[in-house]
Amino acid sequence: QVQLVESGGGLVKPGGSLRLSCVASGFTFSDYYMSWIRQVPGKGLECVSFITTSGTNINYVDSVKGRFTISRDNAKNSLFLEMNSLRAEDTAVYYCARDQIHFDYWGRGTLVTVSS
Amino acid sequence: QSALTQPPSASGSPGQSVTISCTGTSSDVGGYKYVSWYQQHPGKAPKLMIYEVSKRPSGVPDRFSGSKSGNTASLTVSGLQAEDEADYYCSSYAGSNNLKVFGGGTKLTVL
Numbered sequence: 001q002v003q004l005v006e007s008g009g010g011l012v013k014p015g016g017s018l019r020l021s022c023v024a025s026g027f028t029f030s031d032y033y034m035s036w037i038r039q040v041p042g043k044g045l046e047c048v049s050f051i052t053t054s055g056t057n058i059n060y061v062d063s064v065k066g067r068f069t070i071s072r073d074n075a076k077n078s079l080f081l082e083m084n085s086l087r088a089e090d091t092a093v094y095y096c097a098r099d100q101i102h103f104d105y106w107g108r109g110t111l112v113t114v115s116s
Numbered sequence: 117q118s119a120l121t122q123p124p125s126a127s128g129s130p131g132q133s134v135t136i137s138c139t140g141t142s143s144d145v146g147g148y149k150y151v152s153w154y155q156q157h158p159g160k161a162p163k164l165m166i167y168e169v170s171k172r173p174s175g176v177p178d179r180f181s182g183s184k185s186g187n188t189a190s191l192t193v194s195g196l197q198a199e200d201e202a203d204y205y206c207s208s209y210a211g212s213n214n215l216k217v218f219g220g221g222t223k224l225t226v227l
Binding site: 033035044045046047049050057059060061095099100101102103104105106107108109 | 119150152154160161162163164167168173205207209213214215216217218219220221
């Protein structure tokens with residue numbers, strides 16, 4: 001069965017960095033686009049970043065451009081989100097999701113808290 | 117990209133039907149057939165319920181249906197059951213940057 005498992009979240013001070021990982025199983029990871037989606041606790045969903053199968057096409061929401069970097073390692077069935085210069089407003093649960101224009105599989109999420 | 121507009125809440129009694137709307141623009145909902153709906157129970161990840169406006173993934177009850185007219189998409193839940201109580205989010209493809217846009221979410225209460 002398809003599984004996506006995120007890790008790497010935690011408490012970080014403003015201006016700090018974190019690297020999120022998402023390990024995929026149960027499908028041919030290299031065949032699928034992937035996205036990171038975040039949710040501020042108690043609030044709605046926001047697409048943060050998107051990556052194509054080979055990583056040649058990448059997009060970011062304006063609020064994270066220049067600070068976040070998405071990447072993938074198809075040999076290790078893994079998706080990453082490098083987050084730098086973190087701000088309080090980046091506090092959220094971060095989900096990785098398989099992207100077929102609709103998001104058919106989601107991980108359980110990893111909580112990122114940015115606070116001094 | 118602006119968020120899609122959903123009513124913050126909806127409710128119905130068991131067995132009744134309820135419809136949740138999702139209003140966008142011609143640049144997202146109205147411009148593409150790629151509207152999807154997600155159900156989210158507290159503390160859980162979202163679950164895909166409807167994709168491409170009206171298609172149901174395997175395992176989703178046929179009590180859930182989707183439609184679209186112009187810039188507004190709708191999710192209808194028929195024969196409401198207690199387990200349908202959750203937050204529902206719509207989403208739409210919005211163009212070449214591949215970043216889908218979401219609605220603000222609707223909390224469905226089964227009375």
